[in-house]
Amino acid sequence: MIPGLRRALPGVAVFAALAACTFFRARGSAFPDLAPPLAEKGSSCVEDRAFMASSHMALLAGWRDAAVRGNTRRYVALDGRAWEISLEKTCFSCHTRKSAFCDSCHASLLASPSCWECHVIAEAAE
């Protein structure tokens, strides 16, 4: 046994009850639909939709290291199409509205990537 577990049990019980509260309160309400709107331009993304949805962060991290550290700035996707590795020139050229495309999902998931501290996107006038 872990020493002192008996004394800690009431505290653990209170924590478990509080943590369970959130589940009971949210019961019945649906989690917001996280499917981002399609890009304003272009017919398909760098990789397919499922890959981009699950692994866009890994892809972007790979792009970042390849371009900055490896000086390799061309990405050949699984379907053979070649893309220039650039957030501004490639990603933002189709996904022109960051607030609708990136922020809606990230806000729901409380994800706060630091990309936008430096990479700026001039959004088209609404």
Add this chain to the structure above:
Amino acid sequence: MSLSRRRFLLLASSALATPPAAAAGGQYLAAPGALSAGRWALVMDTRRLARPELRESIINACHAFHNVLSRPGPRQMAWIRQQDFSSVFTDQVPPVMPAELSSRKILILCNHCANPPCVRVCPTGAAFLREDGIVGMDFHRCIGCRYCMAACPFGARSFNFEKPRLAAVHPAFPPRTRGVVEKCTFCAERLAAGLPPLCVEVSEGAIVFGDLQDPSSPVSALLTENFSLRRKPELGTQPGVYYIL
């Protein structure tokens, strides 16, 4: 079974550890048309940089392109700036020399040393030495400790004390954020696109850029025909920026 505190923490943390993100699918290649070299070097013909307007236009072009906020003051930032010969080549100034030369303005920038002290002290690998001799900066990894600024004997690095508030952002090169050190990168992103560094392009031929290991390159030709100086050679950092006087 008795579970020690140490073992409990180990088990709990291994359970919380996230699996590595799925590897990205495609292939990474060098951009077609990218310029490459064994050792990039930059040669400044200071005789041809006598006009103040030309030097100003070079400095302003660099800072506008790279979104460098160069406001005068104690926290002024610069990727390229100008100083008198006697304060640039501190250890190479004879007691008596032509007055024109001792007060000649010299453009100074990161020397892209072959033995860079900034890279040696960087704790995160944000400053790194590329195979082609460029001392690169990975702004994503910089934690703002400023060891590199203390280590650089040329004062080539600037620190973002605050989030840069630029009048107009040039979108091709993202501005850095607060707490990040920055410096000249020999326009690595322009080289990858097949273009020379911006200062070379706007210098009206006074600044020449090329491969020092290629005997037929313009820098090799210029350095063969003219005597040149490098800054603080006694420190052994092996700068890649040469000055013809």
